[in-house]
Amino acid sequence: MKNEMDSGRVLKAPEGFLNRDAIQTVVHESKQGRRDFIRKAFATAAAGVAAPIVLAQSNPVPLSGGDPNILNLPEHSVGLGQSVASDSGYGKPSKYESNVQRRQSPGLTQTNQASVSFAPLQSLFGIVTPSGLHFERHHQGWWDIDPSKHRLMINGMVKSPKVFTLDEIMRLPSVSRFHFMECGANTAVDWGNVAVPTVQYTHGMLSCSEFTGVPLITLLELAGADLTKGKFVLAEGADGSSMTRTIPMSLIKSGEVFVAYGQNGEMLRPEQGYPLRLVVPGIQGVSWVKYLRRLEVGDQPYGTKDEAVHYIDLQPSGLHRQYSGIQECKSVVTTPSGGQVLLDKGFYNITGLAWSGRGKIKRVDVSVDGGRNWRTARLESPILSKALSRFNLDWIWDGKPAIIQSRATDETGFVQPTYQQLRSVRGTRSIYHNNAIQSWLVQESGEVKNVQVS
Numbered sequence: 343m344k345n346e347m348d349s350g351r352v353l354k355a356p357e358g359f360l361n362r363d364a365i366q367t368v369v370h371e372s373k374q375g376r377r378d379f380i381r382k383a384f385a386t387a388a389a390g391v392a393a394p395i396v397l398a399q400s401n402p403v404p405l406s407g408g409d410p411n412i413l414n415l416p417e418h419s420v421g422l423g424q425s426v427a428s429d430s431g432y433g434k435p436s437k438y439e440s441n442v443q444r445r446q447s448p449g450l451t452q453t454n455q456a457s458v459s460f461a462p463l464q465s466l467f468g469i470v471t472p473s474g475l476h477f478e479r480h481h482q483g484w485w486d487i488d489p490s491k492h493r494l495m496i497n498g499m500v501k502s503p504k505v506f507t508l509d510e511i512m513r514l515p516s517v518s519r520f521h522f523m524e525c526g527a528n529t530a531v532d533w534g535n536v537a538v539p540t541v542q543y544t545h546g547m548l549s550c551s552e553f554t555g556v557p558l559i560t561l562l563e564l565a566g567a568d569l570t571k572g573k574f575v576l577a578e579g580a581d582g583s584s585m586t587r588t589i590p591m592s593l594i595k596s597g598e599v600f601v602a603y604g605q606n607g608e609m610l611r612p613e614q615g616y617p618l619r620l621v622v623p624g625i626q627g628v629s630w631v632k633y634l635r636r637l638e639v640g641d642q643p644y645g646t647k648d649e650a651v652h653y654i655d656l657q658p659s660g661l662h663r664q665y666s667g668i669q670e671c672k673s674v675v676t677t678p679s680g681g682q683v684l685l686d687k688g689f690y691n692i693t694g695l696a697w698s699g700r701g702k703i704k705r706v707d708v709s710v711d712g713g714r715n716w717r718t719a720r721l722e723s724p725i726l727s728k729a730l731s732r733f734n735l736d737w738i739w740d741g742k743p744a745i746i747q748s749r750a751t752d753e754t755g756f757v758q759p760t761y762q763q764l765r766s767v768r769g770t771r772s773i774y775h776n777n778a779i780q781s782w783l784v785q786e787s788g789e790v791k792n793v794q795v796s
């Protein structure tokens with residue numbers, strides 16, 4: 343697989359490695375059957391070639407005369423490796439992985455104060471987004487705030503308004519949980535049937551981390567919040583964007599909402615709101631207020647600018663839908679995906695991500711013929727509530743055009759809609775909350791591109 347646009351791994355098959363007739367007769371239901379399926383898919387690969395999958399970075403494997411990469415001892419097997427003193431004390435990815443980067447969309451208007459970067463979903467494995475590749479959305483730039491001067495105030499309908507330092511918050515009982523965060527505007531451009539080239543730009547305002555922090559309910563109780571008359575909490579950030587969002591008390595009482603300082607085992611990154619951000623599982627990214635400085639308990643929704651002018655959905659009726667925070671069940675195939683190139687027919691591992699703001703993913707089905715036939719994919723563990731789930735499916739590409747789609751179902755029974763189903767309810771001018779089934783067309787040339795099928 344080759345990703346022409348920007349990244350991805352090249353899975354190059356040695357010549358003639360595929361015996362199609364042998365494969366097509368294989369039924370692969372049991373585990374043993376699956377192993378046979380894979381073995382037979384690679385059966386005609388030249389004997390003695392240990393790994394039929396070759397990374398882009400390697401030299402092509404000469405099948406006759408011997409592979410110098412196995413016959414000759416490389417420098418690293420005979421020389422002295424580097425000392426721990428030669429690194430900076432904080433590890434970095436291999437220099438060979440320098441193409442794996444978050445990127446600004448070529449399709450969005452570029453301003454001096456660039457405000458969105460997308461995560462390279464096509465290059466990631468499992469469910470955790472490395473912190474340095476977490477997508478970014480800043481309404482007024484990002485800051486690296488001095489934690490010793492940062493304060494969190496709790497006021498409004500509370501017995502004793504409180505101001506916490508970071509140290510005080512970190513002394514309290516903590517929780518650590520994996521959750522996805524998706525910007526409500528993820529996949530927004532595709533509402534209008536515009537083919538954005540890669541999965542990084544169609545779905546890359548999505549990330550998943552293990553966050554650590556203090557349940558918001560604990561902080562409210564410490565301030566003596568009125569949990570009966572208090573129905574909402576306003577969360578406010580300390581940056582210049584005046585980011586304020588209304589959080590319903592019912593979510594907070596469930597214990598799910600927390601004030602995080604940790605992300606993937608270390609402190610939050612500055613781009614992610616260091617030193618404090620709100621984690622609101624299942625709800626669109628904008629409510630995950632960064633640089634969190636104030637929480638106000640109130641008895642009605644606040645209707646702030648980011649709840650009245652932005653983050654509302656224009657319906658076909660001409661009315662706007664407000665407070666539509668939940669990120670409904672959605673999935674996407676990340677390989678093969680737009681911009682990648684299949685270099686030969688034969689075996690491929692179709693892989694992707696599924697998530698739901700309402701709980702766990704129950705099942706993901708994959709089609710390679712534009713939605714006519716579906717096969718159920720393997721869900722990898724862990725399958726966590728309101729977190730990304732990883733799915734995989736074995737596939738033999740016959741070299742003909744194929745349209746690859748994934749369709750997720752969550753534990754509430756909600757099934758991810760087609761574009762036709764979504765547009766029939768929501769129209770075409772919604773911007774936010776596009777969770778339609780994504781289609782990738784594999785062309786005969788092996789090039790993969792973004793298409794919409796109705």
Ligand SMILES: Nc1nc2c(c(=O)[nH]1)N[C@H]1C(S)=C(S)[C@@H](COP(=O)(O)O)O[C@H]1N2
Nearest residue numbers: 477478479480481525579585614627628632
């Ligand atoms: N204080 C503050 N919080 C904020 C924002 C912001 O600009 N300022 N952007 C919001 C939006 S729209 C999103 S999608 C997420 C993005 O978080 P990330 O940059 O960590 O990915 O943060 C939200 N919280």
Ligand SMILES: [Mo]
Nearest residue numbers: 525526627628
């Ligand atoms: Mo967002």
